[in-house]
Amino acid sequence: MTTVTTRTVEYPADGLTMIGHLALPAGVDRRPAVLLGPEGTGLSDVERRRADALAELGYVALAFDLHGGRYLSDPEEMLARCLPLLADPERMRDIGHAALDVLHSEPRTDPDRIAAVGYGTGGAIGLELGRDGVDLRAIATVNGLITGRPGEAAHIRCPVWAGVGSEDPIMSPAQREAFTAEMQAAGVDWRLVVYGGALHAFHHPSVDHTVRPGVGYHPRHAQRAWRDVVALLSECLPVAD
Secondary structure, rough: OOOEEEEEEEEOOOOOOEEEEEOOOOOOEEEEEEEOOOOOOOOOOHHHHHHHHHHHHEEEEEEOOOOOOOOOOOOOHHHHHHHHHHHOHHHHHHHHHHHHHHHHHHHOOEEEEEEEEEHHHHHHHHHHHHHOOOOOEEEEEOOOOOOOOOHHHHHOOOEEEEEEOOOOOOOOOHHHHHHHHHHHHOOOEEEEEEEEEEEOOOOOOOOOOOOOOOOOHHHHHHHHHHHHHHHHHHHHHOOOO
């Protein structure tokens, strides 16, 4: 197993002091990097472990923050913050760019080889960075099939992979269709994987607090989605031996 070094990074965004988790692979050379975004509840040990797993694969990985170091376990509090955020592309982009600046400032990061991987709100932020014309090698979004402002998807310059549960009431079939229509009309190299029988946040292990209806963990599909994300990175952002 590759030795991984981790540290907490603080940076300003959205009027808050964000607290991200940076994971570095062994060595001193520059490596491809991944910006990792969490679900709307915010950064947790789930995303920190995923960043560590990416570092074990050879990537510089930054799991970024959404709520100034807070994890919003109350569904109503989470929605009160995330719904206005998801309706404001500029705020999402500002949060994404602030995290991207942290990743760029890390000497181990190869600035020409960066991908965005996100879940829910974090996935929507990754997509907005693409719509803003950021030079990314790949974008992966799970449960975050959010459409953007008309025409801006044409600014996406990399493949987009999306995953969603077939029984996700939040990412409805109509929303999936709108997202794929937007990608197709913009000429994006896109893929959508629908995981049969899975609910919203199917990738996230069960939590000990109240969740909204339609949210649930699906262990087999969670593993499959992770393998699909890693395969996308291997294709678009390979780590040299």
